[in-house]
Amino acid sequence: MAELTYREAVRSAMREEMRSDSRVILMGESITGYGGSYAVTKGLVEEFGPKRVMETPIAEAGIVGFAVGAAMGGLRPVAELMTVNFALLALDQIVNSAAKFHYMFGGQWSVPLVVRTVSGFGQLGPTHSQSFEGWFASVPGLKVVMPATPADAKGLLLAAIRDPDPVIFIEHSLLYSTKGEVPEQEGLEVPIGRAAVVREGTDVTLVGYSRMLLQALHAAEVLEREDGVSCEVVDLRTLRPLDYPTVVGSVGRTHRLVLCGEDWRTGGFGANLLSEIQDRSFDDLDAPIARVAMRDIPLPYSRKLEQQLIPASQQIVDAVRRMS
Amino acid sequence: MPHGLTAQQCRAMYRKMVQIRHFEDHAAEAYAQAKVGGFLHLYIGEEAVAVGAIAAVREDDHILGHYRDHGYALARGCDVKACMAELFGRDTGICHGRGGSMHLADASRHFWGGHAIVGSHIPIGAGMAYAMQYLEEPLVVLDFFGDGATGNGIFHEGLNMAALWNLPVVFICENNLYGMGATLAEESPVSDMMIKAEGYTMPAVQCDGMDVLSVYGAVQQAAEHCRSGKGPFFVEAMTYRFRGHSMADPELYRDKEEVRRWRELDPIPRFGDFLVQQRITSPQELAEVNEEVEAEMLEAVRFADSSPWPEPDSVDRWIYAKPIDPEAPEEAPSLAGDPAGAAT
Ligand SMILES: Cc1ncc(C[n+]2csc(CCOP(=O)(O)OP(=O)(O)O)c2C)c(N)n1
Ligand SMILES: [Mg+2]
Secondary structure, eight states, X not given: OEEEEHHHHHHHHHHHHHHHOTTEEEEETTOSSSOOTTSSSTTHHHHHOTTTEEEOOSOHHHHHHHHHHHHHTTOEEEEEOSSTTGGXXXXXXXXXXXXXXXXXXXXXXXXXXXXXXXXXXXXXXXXXXXXXXXXXXXXXXXXXXXXXXXXXXXXXXXXXXXXXXXXXXXXXXXXXXXXXEEOOSTTOOOXXXXXXXXXXXXXXXXXXOTHXXXXXXXXXXXXXXXXXXXXXXXXXXXXXXXXXXXXXXXXXXXXXXXXXXXXXSTTOHHHHHHHHHHHHHGGGOSSOOEEEEEOSSOOOSSHHHHHHHSOOHHHHHHHHHHHO | OGGGOOHHHHHHHHHHHHHHHHHHHHHHHHHHTTSSOSOOOOOTTOHXXXXXXXXXXXXXXXXXXXXXXXHHHHHTTOOHHHHHHHHTTOTTSTTTTSXXXXXXXXXXXXXXXXXXXXXXXXXXXXXHHHHHHHTTOOOOEEEEEETGGGGSHHHHHHHHHHHHTTOOEEEEEEEOSEETTEEHHHHOSOSOTTHHHHTTTOOEEEEETTOHHHHHHHHHHHHHHHHTTOOOEEEEEEOOOSSOSSTTOOXXXXXXXXXXXXXXXXXXXXXXXXXXXXXXXXXXXXXXXXHHHHHHHHHHHHHHHHSOOOOGGGGGTTSOSSOOOTTSOOOOOOOTTOHHHHHO
């Protein structure tokens, strides 16, 4: 095991896969000389050259459309969209091209494309602080991955690049500097579509992903210490396809469930998940499923207002306390 | 004076440029002290563009710009204290702390915002221009954006519509040679962005964005063209940001020598020297302007720093112009027993 930051883990997945597969190319805005807005691609153009690490114009729809074409032409493009907020400009290409071609053209070809993008906040104002994983996860034809740890970031990105289908790979700006153990073996995948029970418990299941997984783990500690409540924590890791057996299995043991997300309550990813789990686990549940989500408010710039809205471990603790 | 400018107007333009420079210096300082957060993009070096352009049009002509927006706000005469307080996230901010540095706006001064999604305000400017044309208002729209924005589809959609429908909008491209870390050569097949207007049959001029008079002249011509009903106009201002893209930028992509060369073209001393030469002002007077502006900025920072935070309960204010409360839906109007309703 080596200790890497989340940022380094993402970078090392790209580096390893580029070394072993010459079809892999990267493209994105300010990913070369600038090194990426979150410094993820730093050093890659120096190693692989500008034909494989393409500096693009600020053209999100163009980037994804181009990457779809490059994938159809035989390459394995990894397109970086600086943040998920700018991915909105590329929604058409993601939804109407990447996600549709394999189905609509009768399975004749697939689009092996990875769109790497970033969720997060931090006084960035309403247009730059949004979470849209629920939107992407609602689209059949896409796979949606949101790793919480460096090891998963690396392993899942390797799997995403090798996957024959379009994968939306959403990183989190507040996780980039977090550290964790990552297997040293090169090219080791974490399979897409598998959740992980990252903490075992008996009283309640906390389901999270990305930054909210860390918040759930923290809440679990607090609840153990202060309330003697034993939480099982599940990291979804992939939002589509979703690993229902792992979640349902956990609910079967604990009989209570809190879904933790950072996106808006209305139409957020947790809303859909809740309805599915209710269908599958109704007889196992001893309490209504609880959700922690962003209030339906655009995230304001002002630090004081922003802090008050960000979902964090305290809301998870409160949700569990309200259940018992 | 060139372009029919009076001495007084020239002095005002000089003061505005100094104001923006000092505002930015204080914003950077407050950012270093963690009083300002998020993304902060400074306009230092580019002051002549906003000041020259905005001075060249009517006070009620409309302005839109991108996220590097402090210059537009101050050039239009927005309240300095309210702008600073916005950066500090306070309730007294020009958008009550909702928008922050990238989203200043003052509708009462016809400044319709900094816009932080690159290129998004280009068709919006065209739409506003259509409203002016439709309402037969003799007003034009100034729409500022960067060289980087011209690579985005939305730029081309906006220009195409503006030309197609002959709209009174002046597109002002601040060509500062970089879109974040991308050089012109990396982002565009042409380095003169005005060439892109040609395909839309839009008249275009290039001006020296480090010379406030050059910008003034170009935009004056452009606005006249628009106002007389001849359709959109494209102005490219060749300029340079002296600082990084944002405060987070380590500036690895450009060399210090290039920055130094551009700093020699600093629009503020350049215009100051010119005014002294023309005997419009004296070095002494310029020094006084500097001092007055600095005092004004210190006061703005003090004001911002001591202003109240927005009320926590106000966080959901302004999501809608007509507030809705999903917890208490209005009674559905009943048709039964309502003769007027029943009749239809
Ligand atoms: C649609 C979109 N893509 C990417 C970004 C991130 N971004 C912010 S500013 C910028 C560079 C813009 O360059 P330019 O238009 O030349 O303006 P300048 O910053 O040089 O004034 C980028 C890529 C964004 N805000 N919006
Ligand atoms: Mg630029």
